[in-house]
Amino acid sequence: MNVTSDQIRAARALLHLPQEELARRAHVSVVTIRRLESPRTAIRVASLATDTICQALEQAGVEFIPNGVRRRQIGPEKAVLLTRLQAISRASATRLQGTTPLTDEDLYDNNGLPT
Missing domain, CATH: 1.20.5 (Single alpha-helices involved in coiled-coils or other helix-helix interfaces)
Structure with a gap:
């Protein structure tokens, strides 16, 4: 699924996760997070970096759904x-x-x- 910049921002907000902490967890720069969260510059972020950031957010407890994001439900x-x-x-x-x-x-x- 293609994740949008809005979904990345929403996931980070849902987790109360600062850009700096997400960057640390995803092993990318804060600038990369900022680019990915901006609709104008998101296309300049490598797909590998985007995948890594999404994985870090998912490990922190969110789930990307079509046109949105939610906290992952526990079994x-x-x-x-x-x-x-x-x-x-x-x-x-x-x-x-x-x-x-x-x-x-x-x-x-x-x-x-x-x-």
Whole structure:
């Protein structure tokens, strides 16, 4: 599917992903991202770079659909895993409630090595 400059911008906005971060993830320059997101200059971006950018966006959680973009839907097995991880997170937060947070002094000796 041919992805438009509007879809690239929309995908990045959906993910709250700055151009600099997308460029880092796709291993391209920020200038390449800017060119691709501009309808006037998108044609000057190599198809390999466009594919790499789209793959980076897809790995970050979007899905390109005809004339648009959406967050990738997770399957039932991943939804179960997410629910379990959220339960673990809540249980951990409850256990740690009221405890004193660790500091660098608790974790490292005077030489900066782990204690």
